[in-house]
Amino acid sequence: MLLKEMFAKPIDRDIKGVIKVGQRDEENISQELEEYVVTRELQKHFAEFFASYKKGINGNTDKMGVWISGFFGSGKSHFLKILSYLLANKEVNGKKALDYFIEDQKIKDPMVLADMRLASTVPTDVVLFNIDSKSEMSSKQSEHAIVAVFLKVFNEMQGFCGSIPILADLERSLEEVERYEEFKTLFEEEFGKTWEASRHKFDFIQDTVVDVLVEMGFMSEPAARNWCEKVGEPYNISIESFAKLVKDYLDRKGNNHHIAFLVDEIGQYIGDDSKLMLNLQTVAEDLGTACKGKVWIIVTSQQDIDSVTKTKGNDFSKIQGRFDTRLSLSSANVDEVIKKRILEKTPTAHQTLELTYEQEQTIIKNLIVFNDEVEKKLYSDKANFASIYPFVPYQFNLLASVLTSIRTHGASGKHLSEGERSMLALFKESAAKLINKEVGTLIPFNVFYDALHQFIDHSHSSVIIRAADNSIINPDHEENCFNVNVLKTLFMIKYVKEIKATAENITSLMVDNIHADRMSMKEKVDAALKVLVSQSLIQKHGEIYVFLTNEEQEINREIENQVVEMGDVILKASEVIFDDIFPDKKYRYPAFNGRYTFAFGQWVDDRPYRANQSHDIGVRILTPQSEYSGEDATLKMMSGQSREVLVVLPNDNTFLEETRVALKIEKFLKLNTATSLPKFEQIKDAKSAEMRECKERAKLFLIEALKNADIYVNGDKAAIGAKDVSARINEALSKLIASVYHKLEYITRPMNEASIRGLLKSSNQQVLGLEEVKDANVHALNDMLSYIADNSALHMKTSMKTLMERFMKAPYGFVEDDVEWLVAKLFKEGEIALTVNGSAVTLLNKSEDELVRYITKKEFVDKLLTERRQKANDKQKKNVKTIMKELFNTTSVADDDDAIMSSFKKYATNLMSDLEKYEMMYQNKAFPGKKVVAKAKNSLRSIYQVQAAGEFFDTLSKQLDDYLDLAEDLEPVQSFFAGSQKEIFETTLDLMAIYEESKTFIASPEIEAVVADIKGILTKEQPYKEIPKLPEYVEKFRTLYNALLTSLEEPIIETINLAKARIFEELENKPYKDQVSAGFRVRFEELYDKVEKCNNVAKLQSIKAEAEALKIRILNEMATKDEVLAKEAARKAAEEQKRMQQEKGIDGGGIVAEPVVPMPKVKTKKNISIRTVSPTISWEIETEQDVDKYLAQLKARILKELAEDTVVNIEF
Structure with missing residues (x-):
């Protein structure tokens, strides 16, 4: 039986895979309605759609949006068109669209049919359009792009001009007054062509338009001219205005009239532009609010609405509310449509296929095998085989992924993205190509390419065309060349993530018959891949083969020309080994719970990894590039002479080659030399991914090499039991460390800061467990004491830093705690002395905390010095x-x-x-x-x-x-x-100080004699034995001195008395006497008190002058008060005189009185002492001329004191 005889309907009949929006021929629409398959999934979608739609028929709703999503080729555009036929209830070949569904019983649920009938009875304007094709090229950049397209199709639906919206406004205005037809008739009569055929070239017809509008009396000529000038200006309409325009239209129509905007590929149009999404949201919101469910917006998108709005980053909750009805078409829907519409078999063929599967199912299951993580569906049973044959179940999902990937990466123009290639068409055309084959034939995956090739981008298709003409690839110039078919298959799965292009998977994709020999097929595929690689049409990445476009081939040549030195390859391998595979930087010695860690150098061949490699031990990886690789005797000698673990990798350069390729790609990407190539950024991203894959494979190969490497340590090949890379190297390091750090065993008991603190406690009885550590680390203590003693013998102190550097390196390998405890122990035992900043540190002059801080803290590592202690005899x-x-x-x-x-x-x-x-x-x-x-x-x-x-x-x-x-x-x-000597001595010193101040006024030989005796004792360097004589001398001095003071007090008191008497004499008749007399007495009493308490002759003499000064000061105070009182009295007298004159004023005869006498001036009294104006303290007079001289000087000084309105009072 031939394949063409198996199908219920001719497989080669003319079927439009997807009829594009805009196609209106009845034959296609009739076939489309007749053959439309309502799957189980679509049954639910029709039910949900019409249940929502009737809410706007029976009442009001603002949830008037429908979002139809589905992958590319899933039939969402087809579903949208069927909805348009049903909503318009279009008559096709004498039958209403709904009748096709009723007669063929496409809808099973009578409730759904009832909703569909209800929708068909409502007058509805259906506006079906692809938004991308309706949008102007430049308008998409505008944030009003969506509403502009909606306005355009709305105008076109009414027969108005879509491309010039202001022209549509004129047409609408004419229509509203029922003169539009008149306008069109007059225009055609005058211009010679119909209005519809001419209006898009408005610049050429505007004079005619003006004439017609004027002739109709619709506008004056100036108004018409002015309107015509506005036609070329930018046109903007707000969404609110558009919604009102639609609402007005519906109101005029009445009768529950509806409009349905069916928008194809809205998701692709919006893309990542949040402004367009916001524009759509506002259109839906305003139409929903204004029209209350009489206007519907039904859109398609590859993504569901939640995914679209989430990626935009703004708040699109309102659009989700408007598009409340959400329908998603899955791959199962496509499978079911294809099975029923294309692959349905005759009963005989169905039975034949089931029997064939029963006989061959084991062979079939072993024939098609995939080794991917993503599941590939295969035949589940005989019924599944019969319904899908000659296709294989995996092809449905895989082809859907191919269509999506080609649409993104390899479609020519917009044809594929507009849905010209549906899954239905691809399966139909692929099956039709092999209709003359016998039963058993399977459709290999490459056949789908032939159904797609005219839509493939030239950069891809030209590679396959050239391959067919290549004598090496196609030596016999066959039309159906196996090598070329493998290339086609690789192209189709190039961008598909669900399948890896390994030789095994490609073999499964190329199976063309259920009786094929998989082993032979695999050999053919391997040979084909080898040829294609040799011709640089594909590239091998590990086990995966990749189709190369022309640009990718050119870039591959550029990459291959990049120069990468072996040193760079080794460095990159070093990074992988020491940063990723074996990232340990230190080896943890197992003793004492891993207390000891040893840093080691890292080398690959002769190249150190990282700058600092000054470690006692190291790990050196030797690659096949090393000159020592494979030389067993040399390697043993090297490991014996160096403190290194030698890891010798097998003689396999695969990891180096993968690394070299990765570095070439990396270098190429950095240089960015091919930016002029088309799709360079896309290819660059792919090469970046390829580079990462190369690096990952290099790592895997390197891990295997390390697992199988020979390891040399301590002069011999090591017998390593571990298989894990890290475990193998660490085991070798443990052998190396046991040899290099052989004095590490001197530490028999680990110590820490707590141990040091316990050791340094002042009383040994307070230290618990002290006896247990009495003999701990004896050999380490002896080594350290010997080292410090040797330095001390050379008159050198040893710092803690030096001790750390010595005992933490080979052959000791101690840790800081060990060194610190050893120093503390030797110090505690009195074997060594410590100094910090030159100051001795002892158990007695420093606290426990201070000692611990000096020994353990890094701030003192240079300051803490040790030396062998010398003990006192x-x-x-x-x-x-x-x-x-x-x-x-x-x-x-x-x-x-x-x-x-x-x-x-x-x-x-x-x-x-x-x-x-x-x-x-x-x-x-x-x-x-x-x-x-x-x-x-x-x-x-x-x-x-x-x-x-x-x-x-x-x-x-x-x-x-x-x-x-x-x-x-x-x-x-x-x-x-x-004792009391100090008190006696101090008292004597104080008396002598008083004497020194007053001795000028003292003329007493007796006092001077006593003073001489006292000073004789006070001035001695060691007066201690003579101090007992001082009390007697002091008493004698005080007696004489006090008598002198008493004799000098009498004239001083007399001076005070005279001054006081003068003051109170002057005060006697003053009006303010009672107010100030008490204060004046107090001031003179203070002077009397000073005299009484004074024990100093010099100070006593000064009180006399103080009394004179007090007298003058008080007299001046009274003079000031007198002046104030006099001025006040004069002012009052003047005022009184003025008042009396004003009372007399003008006499009866009208004669003016004489003026008032001015107020007399008040003089200021100035009190001074005679000493102030006397030029000298004494006058020496011998002649009359001397008298005249002194009197002249006195006169001059008195006159100097005398000023205008001043009375000078001189006190003698």
């Missing part, structure tokens, strides 16, 4: 204790060097504190012993600065006599300040 200890007894009057019971030194410094600190107090007293008083105190301070400060115990004992022993002498000299000084 018995004589040195005795000398220090003797000094302490004499100088501090104490004894030390301690025998430890640090304890003795600490005790000495503690007492020295106390003594220094006393000495500093003495010095403070010396600043104010001339106390004895100042030199001794200064000497003691210097001596104590000097010894206090000695930090090392050895130096401390040595220094004090050498200066024993000096310190004993100091103790002897210091003893009376301490007694002086501690």
Whole structure:
């Protein structure tokens, strides 16, 4: 039986896969309605659509949008057109569209049919259009693009001009007054052509338009001319205005009139433009609000509405509300349509195919095998085989993916994207091509290419055309060349992610008969792939083969010409090994729970990876490019001489080649040399993906190489049991470390900061478990002490940093905690001495926390110095204790060097504190012993600065006599300040200070004699024995001095009395006497009090002048008050006179009185002392001329004091 005899309907009959929007021929529409298959899925969609649609018929609704989604080729455009026929209830070949559905019983549910009948009874204008084809090329950039297209098709639906909307407005205005037909008739009579045929060339007809409008009386000529000028201007209409335009149209129509806008490919038109999506949202919202369900918008899109709105990033919740009805067409719908419309078999053929499958099912199942993660459907049973034959189930989904990918990457122009190639057409044409084949024939996947080739982009199709003409690929110039067919298959799956183009998968795609030998077919495919690779038409990426376009072939040549040095390849391999496969930077030694980690150098061949490779040990990977690779004896010698693990990779360069290719692609992409090629960015992205794949394959090959590598360590090939790469290298490192760090075993017990803190506690009894660590790490302690001692012998101190550097490297490998504990232990045992910044650190002068901080913190790693400790002998200890007894009057019971030194410094600190107090007293008083105190301070400060115990004992022993002498000299000084001598001495000093101030006024030999005796004691360097004489001398001085004071007080008091009497004499008749007299008395009482309390002759004499000054000051105060009172009295007298004159004013005869006498001036009184105006303190007069001279000087000074309106009062 031939294939063509198997189908229920002729497979080669003329079927339009998808009738494009705009095609209106009845034959096609009739066939379309007759053969339209309503699948199970479509049954639901029709039900849902018409249930929503009737809401606008029976009432009001603003949910008047329908969103139909489905993958490319799923039949969504076809479904949209069928809806347009049903809503218009179009009559085709004498039958209504709905009748086709009723007669063929396409709809099973009577309720759905009832809704469809209801819709068909409503008068409806159906506007079906592809929005991309209706949109002007430039208008898509406008944010009003959607409403502009809707206005265009709305105008066209009414017979108005679609391309010039302002012209449509004129037509609409004429139609509204029922004069549009008149206008068209007059226009045709005058112009000679119909209006519809001429209006799109308005520039050529506008004079005629003006004449006709004027002739009709519709416009005046100026108005018509003015309107014509506006035709060429940009036209914009708001969405609100458009919605009102549609609403007005429906109102005029009445009778529940509907409009249905059916928009194909709205999703493709909008793309990623959020402005267009917002425009569609507003159109739907305003039409829904204005027309209340009488206008519907039904659109198609490859994406469902949720996906579209989500990717736009704005709030499109309103559009989701308007497009409440959402219908999604799946691949199952397409499968069912194809099976029923194309592949339906005759009963005989169906039975034959079922029997064939029963006999051959095992062979068939083994014949077509895919090794992808994504499932490929195969025949499920005999019924499935019979219904799909001669196709294979996987081809439905795979071809859908191919169509989508070609539409994106390889379609020519807009034909494919507009739906000219549907799944239905492709299956029909592919089957028709093999109709003369016998049963058993299968449609290989390459046959679909022939149904698509005229729509394939030239950059793709030209590759296949040239391949067919290539003598190497097609030596016999066959029309159906197997090699070319493999190339076609590779092209179709080039951009499909669901299948990998491996040789096995390609073999399954090329199976053309159920009796084919898969092994032979595989050999043919391998041979074809090899030829195609050799001709650079395809490229192999690991196990995957990739079709190359012309541009990709050119780019591949560019890539191959890129120069990549082997050094770059090795470096990239190093990155993969040490950053990805084996990223460990340190080896963790298993002892003590991984306490010890060892950094190692990383090398590949002779190239270090990363800059810092100064490690004790290393791992060196040797590739097949290494000169030492394969030389067993040389490798053993290398591993014995170096502290390295040698990992020798097998002699397989695959990973290097994959890396080289990846680097060439990377270099090409950076240089960007082929930007002039079409689709370069797209190819560039593909090459970036290819580069990543090459790198991934290189990594996999490298992992395998490392798993099978030979490993050399410590001069021999290592027997490594592990298989994992990391485990193998780590096992080798453990062998290397056991050899290199052989003194690591000196650490028998791990210690930490807590261990150090416990060790340094002041009392060993407080340290729990101390005995357990008594013998810990003995060999490590001995090694460190020996190293420090050797340095000390060379007069060098050893820093903590130096100890770290030595003992953390080979052959020790200790960690910081180990080194720190060893230092703390040696210090605690008294074996080493520590200094920080030159200051000695001991168990006594530093707290536990301070000691731990010095030893463990990095800030002190350079500052903490160690040296072998020198211990004091018995004589040195005795000398220090003797000094302490004499100088501090104490004894030390301690025998430890640090304890003795600490005790000495503690007492020295106390003594220094006393000495500093003495010095403070010396600043104010001339106390004895100042030199001794200064000497003691210097001596104590000097010894206090000695930090090392050895130096401390040595220094004090050498200066024993000096310190004993100091103790002897210091003893009376301490007694002086501690006892009553200081008080007596200080009192005497104070009296002598008073005497010194007053001695000018004292003329008493007796007082001067007593003062001489006192000063004789006070000025001695060591007056301590004579201080007891001072009380007697002091008493004698006070007696004489007080008598002198009493004799001098009388004239001073008399001066005060005279001044006081003068003041109160002047005050007697003053009006303010009572107000100020008490205050004046207080001021004079203060002077009397000063005299009484004064013990200083000099100060007593100054009180006399103070009394005179007080008198003058008070007199001036009274003068000021008098002046104020006088001025006030004069002012009042003047006012009184003025008042009296005003009362007399003008007499009865009208004669004006004489003017008032002006107010007399008030003079200011100025009080001064005679001493102020006397030129000298005394006058020496011998002649009359002397008298005249002095009087002249006195006159001049008095006149200087005298001013206008001033009275000078001179006090004698």
